[in-house]
Every structure is written in structure tokens, then in C-alpha cells.
Amino acid sequence: EQMKNFSVKMELVDGVPLPDSTWEMWHQFWNFQAREDDILIATFPKAGTTWMQEIVDLIMLQGDVEKSMRAPCFVKVPFLDLNVKPLPSGVEAANVMPSPRLLKTHMPIKLLPPSFWEKDVKVVYVARNAKDCMVSYYYFQRMNKGLPDPGTWDEYFSTFLAGDVAWGSWFDHVIGWWNARDKHRILYMFYEDMVEDPEREIRKVIKFLGKDVSEEVLQTILHHTSFEVMKNNPMANYSVLPSVVMDQSISKFMRKGKVGDWKNHFSVSQNIAFDKEYKEKMEGSGLTFREEL
Ligand code: A3P
Numbered sequence: 175e176q177m178k179n180f181s182v183k184m185e186l187v188d189g190v191p192l193p194d195s196t197w198e199m200w201h202q203f204w205n206f207q208a209r210e211d212d213i214l215i216a217t218f219p220k221a222g223t224t225w226m227q228e229i230v231d232l233i234m235l236q237g238d239v240e241k242s243m244r245a246p247c248f249v250k251v252p253f254l255d256l257n258v259k260p261l262p263s264g265v266e267a268a269n270v271m272p273s274p275r276l277l278k279t280h281m282p283i284k285l286l287p288p289s290f291w292e293k294d295v296k297v298v299y300v301a302r303n304a305k306d307c308m309v310s311y312y313y314f315q316r317m318n319k320g321l322p323d324p325g326t327w328d329e330y331f332s333t334f335l336a337g338d339v340a341w342g343s344w345f346d347h348v349i350g351w352w353n354a355r356d357k358h359r360i361l362y363m364f365y366e367d368m369v370e371d372p373e374r375e376i377r378k379v380i381k382f383l384g385k386d387v388s389e390e391v392l393q394t395i396l397h398h399t400s401f402e403v404m405k406n407n408p409m410a411n412y413s414v415l416p417s418v419v420m421d422q423s424i425s426k427f428m429r430k431g432k433v434g435d436w437k438n439h440f441s442v443s444q445n446i447a448f449d450k451e452y453k454e455k456m457e458g459s460g461l462t463f464r465e466e467l
Pocket of ligand 1: 218224309
């Protein structure tokens with residue numbers, strides 16, 4: 175109850191709303207020193223970050239499931255944008271981590287620390303269709319006490335569409351990273367493709383990372399990163415966090431893992447309004463999403 179009133183403030187950085195704790199360490203964040211052999215997972219929130227983390231970690235470990243469960247996903251993969259006292263910030267956690275490091279960020283590309291480009295770091299970007307992202311983020315903001323209460327679904331619909339959520343506009347995010355994909359070492363992945371054919375998509379990641387993985391190891395990774403297995407893996411499902419941080423009685427972190435759940439939330443008129451704005455914003459981007467499989 176007490177945490178329900180816990181107010182989370184946002185601060186604008188170059189027009190992008192970020193948690194005020196992130197803004198407070200901006201200098202530290204912006205000066206983060208990437209290393210050549212880092213691998214960065216970049217996403218708009220709720221696009222499948224944790225899923226990709228588990229996949230890449232297991233690829234780097236050649237399918238060693240026991241080692242992949244050495245620590246909760248948010249410990250083994252520092253979330254650079256995070257700064258929750260009294261814990262070390264994401265940057266501080268990454269700084270003391272031996273290479274090769276797997277790192278996570280939700281930053282739009284313009285707010286990525288420059289050293290990632292200087293070091294030509296490989297980035298795996300995961301994009302998910304906006305409607306499902308919106309639904310997933312709505313439930314996440316209800317249960318995650320480190321983010322603002324989303325209000326009602328109808329309220330949140332407008333908030334999200336206006337880009338007034340943490341890490342900003344979904345449109346700017348997916349388009350910004352899309353436009354950079356040929357200038358840097360970026361693998362641009364889609365959540366919908368991963369749901370459709372995870373084996374095919376995991377192969378893409380393996381190839382991008384330049385790894386050699388046997389058929390047997392591939393099958394192990396496929397199994398261990400399935401929705402059902404991750405849902406029951408305490409190191410992947412965030413259940414080790416206390417309910418004052420994430421209240422999973424409100425909504426599970428591993429919630430549904432489906433494409434098209436937006437159909438259960440969007441009203442007919444919301445869908446029309448959304449599609450209209452979507453068309454305007456995405457026009458000419460060359461970027462297309464599937465909202466159903
Ligand atoms: P839903 O809320 O739609 O279920 P992130 O890790 O970026 O916060 O994304 C979380 C979303 O990814 C949640 O979506 C979660 O269920 C989904 N997800 C996580 N692991 C998954 C998996 N192995 N397969 C499919 N979806 C997965």
C-alpha cells in the first residue's frame with residue numbers, strides 16, 4: 175500500500191523522459207567506457223530484452239545452463255541506465271565486471287554513450303510491435319514500483335502514444351535504431367520473428383556473434399529460453415525481487431509472451447486512432463511490424 179504512493183519522477187534528457195535517478199547520474203552514464211568485446215542488448219522497454227539476454231548469455235556459455243543460472247538476469251547483465259540506491263548503478267556494476275560483458279540499455283540511439291561507437295561494439299536490437307509493447311508496458315508499470323503508476327488503460331493509451339513514458343517515444347526508438355543498422359554493427363531483430371521461429375532467430379544471433387554452436391547446444395538454448403522454461407526460472411523471471419520492487423501478484427514479469435494480445439485491450443476506436451497516428455509516424459521509415467502471426 176505504502177509503495178503505491180511512491181512517486182516516481184521523470185526528467186527530460188534531450189527531450190526523452192527518463193527516471194530521475196538515471197538523469198542524476200547522467201555524467202557517469204554518458205562517459206561510460208565500452209570495451210571492444212562487449213555485447214550490448216538495446217531495446218525499447220518490453221520488446222523482449224530479457225529473452226534476448228538469456229539467449230545471448232547461453233550462446234556465450236556454449237549452452238551451459240547451470241552457469242547461466244549463476245545469478246539473476248539483472249545481475250549478470252548490467253542495466254546501464256539503472257541507478258537505484260543503495261545498489262551500485264548499472265555503470266558501476268559494468269565497470270567491475272570481467273570481459274566479455276553482456277550489457278543492457280533502453281536508450282534511444284541518440285542517448286547511447288559515444289564509447290560504444292568508438293569501440294565498434296556489437297549491438298543486438300530487439301523491436302516489438304507498438305501495440306503489444308504498449309499492453310506489456312502498461313502491466314509492467316502497474317507492477318514495477320520503480321516506474322510511474324500508469325493510471326487506467328484509457329489514460330495510458332494516450333500517455334504511451336504521446337511518448338510520455340520512460341525512455342520516450344516508441345516511434346523514435348525503433349526508427350532511430352533502424353536508421354543506424356547499416357552504419358554500425360547492429361543486428362536488428364523482431365520479437366514477432368522470435369515467437370514465430372525461435373530456432374531460426376537464435377541462429378541469426380549466433381551468426382552475428384561469430385560463434386560456433388553445435389546442434390545439440392542450439393537445442394539446449396532453444397529449450398532453456400522458451401517462455402515456459404523462463405517463466406519458471408527464478409533467475410530469469412524476476413521473482414527474486416521483493417514485492418515492494420516488483421509486485422508480481424499484480425502482474426507477472428513473464429506475463430503472456432504472445433503476439434497480438436493488444437486485441438484484448440484496444441477498443442475499436444483506440445485501434446483506429448492508433449493506426450492513423452502510426453501511419454503518419456512510420457511513413458517512409460521502411461520499417462514494418464507484424465501485429466499478429
Ligand atoms: P508480455 O508482457 O507481453 O508477456 P522485457 O524483457 O523487454 O521487459 O520484455 C518482457 C516481455 O517479453 C513480456 O511480454 C514477456 O512475457 C516477454 N518474454 C520474456 N521471455 C519470453 C520468451 N521466452 N518468449 C516469449 N516472450 C517472452
